[in-house]
Structures are given as structure tokens and as C-alpha cells.
Amino acid sequence: MSMQLSASMLQQDSDSRPYWEGLAQGELRIQHCSACSRYVFYPRSLCPHCFSDQLTWKVASGKGTIYSYTVAHQAFGMFAAETPFIIAIVELEEGVRMMTRIIDTPRERVQVGAAVQVTFETVGEQLTLPYFRLIE
Amino acid sequence: MGFAPKAAIVGVAESDLGRTPDKTVLQLQTQAARAALEDAGLRFSDVDALFCAGNWAWSPNLMLAEYLGIRPKYTDTTNIGGSSFEAHIEHAVAGIEAGLFDVALITYGSTQRSDRSRGRGSFTFRLTDQYELPFGLPTPVGAYALAATRHMFEYGTTSEQLAEVAVATRKWATLNEKAMMRDPITIEDVLNSRWIAEPLHLLDCCLVTDGGGAVVVASAERARDTRKAPIWILGHGEAHTHNSIANMPDLATHQAAIASGKAAFARAGLTPSDIDVAEIYDSFTITVILTLEALGFCGRGEGGAFVSGQRTAPGGPFPMNTNGGGLSYCHPGMYGIFLLIEATRQLRGECGPRQVRDARIALAHGTGGVLSSAATVILGKD
Numbered sequence: 001m002s003m004q005l006s007a008s009m010l011q012q013d014s015d016s017r018p019y020w021e022g023l024a025q026g027e028l029r030i031q032h033c034s035a036c037s038r039y040v041f042y043p044r045s046l047c048p049h050c051f052s053d054q055l056t057w058k059v060a061s062g063k064g065t066i067y068s069y070t071v072a073h074q075a076f077g078m079f080a081a082e083t084p085f086i087i088a089i090v091e092l093e094e095g096v097r098m099m100t101r102i103i104d105t106p107r108e109r110v111q112v113g114a115a116v117q118v119t120f121e122t123v124g125e126q127l128t129l130p131y132f133r134l135i136e
Numbered sequence: 137m138g139f140a141p142k143a144a145i146v147g148v149a150e151s152d153l154g155r156t157p158d159k160t161v162l163q164l165q166t167q168a169a170r171a172a173l174e175d176a177g178l179r180f181s182d183v184d185a186l187f188c189a190g191n192w193a194w195s196p197n198l199m200l201a202e203y204l205g206i207r208p209k210y211t212d213t214t215n216i217g218g219s220s221f222e223a224h225i226e227h228a229v230a231g232i233e234a235g236l237f238d239v240a241l242i243t244y245g246s247t248q249r250s251d252r253s254r255g256r257g258s259f260t261f262r263l264t265d266q267y268e269l270p271f272g273l274p275t276p277v278g279a280y281a282l283a284a285t286r287h288m289f290e291y292g293t294t295s296e297q298l299a300e301v302a303v304a305t306r307k308w309a310t311l312n313e314k315a316m317m318r319d320p321i322t323i324e325d326v327l328n329s330r331w332i333a334e335p336l337h338l339l340d341c342c343l344v345t346d347g348g349g350a351v352v353v354a355s356a357e358r359a360r361d362t363r364k365a366p367i368w369i370l371g372h373g374e375a376h377t378h379n380s381i382a383n384m385p386d387l388a389t390h391q392a393a394i395a396s397g398k399a400a401f402a403r404a405g406l407t408p409s410d411i412d413v414a415e416i417y418d419s420f421t422i423t424v425i426l427t428l429e430a431l432g433f434c435g436r437g438e439g440g441a442f443v444s445g446q447r448t449a450p451g452g453p454f455p456m457n458t459n460g461g462g463l464s465y466c467h468p469g470m471y472g473i474f475l476l477i478e479a480t481r482q483l484r485g486e487c488g489p490r491q492v493r494d495a496r497i498a499l500a501h502g503t504g505g506v507l508s509s510a511a512t513v514i515l516g517k518d
Binding site: 003005009010011012013016019041042067068069070071072073074075076077078079082084085087089097098099100101112113123127129 | 259260261262263264266267268270271272273274277278281282283285286289330331332333334335336380381382383387
């Protein structure tokens, strides 16, 4: 399939806009709740822990560990040609989890608990995603 | 049972299953509904509540009721994925207890195999999907693979243990002439089948089929007059915990099933050891292991050992997924209605070569989304 990822596929909204703008500038931005002092991802208009609206944006360290992962050998649409690729859920130092891809890393070194660092990858027209790679 | 149940399943049926290129979702549901009402000895004119889950129309219930020529006075389109139909049972019981209606028709139909629709969403990333879909995870299989990896990490669960589920379920399918896949398989076959999303192989995954089903629920009063002995709804529970897999609180624990199972057993006044036959949603082999732990059939992390040695196969101590399951019988996208159909038939003693002897209490458990939702129903006969 010739279709490629592009920013036009994103329907950004007022929750997500600071997140996407951060990625374009090489920052992984997540929310922090001033009321309960917990970090929040994905971005929302109310804190899902204490329901406060006192959410502010912080730049995450970009460091975390692999919480779980899979190697996709079959995928759909424009992703089908990219198999095999490694998808992970990463737990950031700040305590939130996010889906991502693990890149630049041999399959056999990918394991639960491995330390990873964010890397900003331009994957399509004006679209930057937060991927992760293992910390040496 | 220590109380008088308020409602019963009185009719069940499947539509044509497998590949139905000439049938629409409306035809499949009509076929199943008609057969389920005949099974109950009831007519379309007796139906006063309609329950349906699907995304094939702007409002599936409006279109289906019009097509069937019925005018329900109560309607419910609850869609929480594959567990929707077990949730519909809970809602139907609540409505009957409230005196809102007497006869509920629950239907499902899908032509996904013929449509080749599975997993081919449009590439627009909106609302909370925008934080996940751009990474290309094949859904739902990739999400269940993430859960399997975590379960293996925390508890040492093995690919062989996952394969035990697929092999035992296939043995039941060999006894069901309606099952799509009936050739016996071995653990080696599962392990040698191609990767879909590690650690899940092709044979760890459910089928992709067309098909439909229907279940008729009636008040205790009406159930006494139906064609066959009522199958009483003894307990029910439902819960959902998240939508996307990255937001599942603990990937090695099926929290929604813990909640729905606890509620269902409490309402029934029963415990897991009382269950004679279990129909457990098996979208993937890992789904079963997580669910058995969550419902309390074994301890946390013990699901792999629990299914080992073919304990869930015909003749084993824990008869499970006796129609061949979503893994081998059929799986038209949302499988939950077929769990209820098989549990009912087992309690009626209608299952021929796959009949579980002396089955008096059955459990049907649906799981929806990416381990997102769960609903548990416990059934019994007089």
C-alpha cells in the first residue's frame, strides 16, 4: 500500500495539541496534576485519579522501562509492509505508561524491564512519533 | 439454589456459520431469532424487548426491529465488545425484575469474514486513538500478545501452556459438526504455526468467520409455559476497566473479569467448584488463562498449570468451551452470544457426543475489547 503516515491523519484536539507540538519540537510532554501530584498520560481535561482540572504540562525525562512488548509479524494497511516490528508499552520514570515502538535494537535484547530512552522519529509528512531505544 | 430466579433462557439458536457470502447481517439475525423463538415455542409477536450489539448501522436496533417487523417497548444497544451479550442477560434480568417487559430477544450477526473487515479501520487517528493507532499495533491480537508477554514475565507461563488451550478446544470441536476446524492438532502444531504477534502463534488465535446467534430470555412466569425446560439465570455481573491496552491497569490480571465473576457468584450463592461446565471467551489462548484466574477457578498466575495435561479437554476434570470455542467452532467478531447458546444446550442435555454428563450448573463468561470488558452469567436447571 502506498499510503504513508502523515500529520493529516491526526485529528488533533485541544487535549492533544500541546503533546503533538512538543513532539515536533523534540519534547515528550505529559500532564501533571497539581491537586494529587500524579502524572497523567494521555492528556485529558480532568485528572483521572482525583478528577481535578488542575492539570499542567511538563516535559518528561524520556527515560523508562519496557512494561511489555510484542513483535508484530502481521499488521494491517500501511503497517503491513513494515513487519516484523516491535511494539512496546513503556513505563516512564514519571509513572505513566504509553504505547510505542522499540527501534535500533536487536530482537533478542528486547525484554520486559529493559531501560529505554525516547527518540523522536519523523515517520511521515510532518508527523513525529515518540519511539524508544534501549539504553546501552 | 437458595432463591427463586426471576428470569430464564428459554430459546437459543445459531444462524448459518462459517462463510455466508450471500447473507446480510439482517438475514443472519432474522434466521437465528426465528429459530430461537421456535426453540422457545414463542412468536415474534411475543417479543417486547430487543437487545443487539453491532456497528453495522447508525442504530442497529432501529434497523433490525423494523426489518423483523417488531415494535419493542424496551431496547438496549449496549456494545462493550464480545462480552456484550452476557451484559445483555444482566440488563434483561434487571428489566424483567423491574416489570418493564416479559420476553427479551438478544441477537448478533456478522459477515466479517465475507466482508474481510477485520482490522481494516480507516486511517484517521482521533480522540484517544491518536496516542496508539499511529504505532501500528495489529488489533486486537497485538494487545493480547502484550498481555501474554507480561503474564509470562510475571508468572513463567509458557507457550506450551497456551497451546494446551488450543489443543483441548480443538478436541471438543471434533465432536461438534457445526465447528469450522475439526482436524485434531497437537501442541507442536500450535508452536510450529506462524507467528502473528509474539508470543501468540496463528493457532493461539480465534477464527475469523461469519455468523449470528439469538437468545430468548423470559420472565419466570412466562418461562413456565415455554416449549423446553427453562434454563434459570442464577447470577450475573459485568464490568469494564479500560479501552486501550496501554491503559489496562495490570496486563497480567483480567480485572474486569474479577469484578464480573465476583458479582455473578455472589448473586448465585455459588462458588467456582459448583460449576459443571464452563464456556470461557477464547479470542486468544491467553484470554482463557487470564479469565480462569480472574474467576477463581485457580489462583493468580496458576492458569497455565491449570490448563496443562489437557484438563479442559473432553473427558478431563474441567470441561470447557465444549462447542470448540472461538478458536475452532466459529468467531464472527463478537463471540459472546455463542457462549450462552452452548451453556444452555449443555444444561438441556442436547449436545450429543460432546455432552457433559450430569451438567446442572454452567458458567458463560464474555470478554470484550482488549481485555477491556467482562460479563459473567451463571445458569442452572431445575
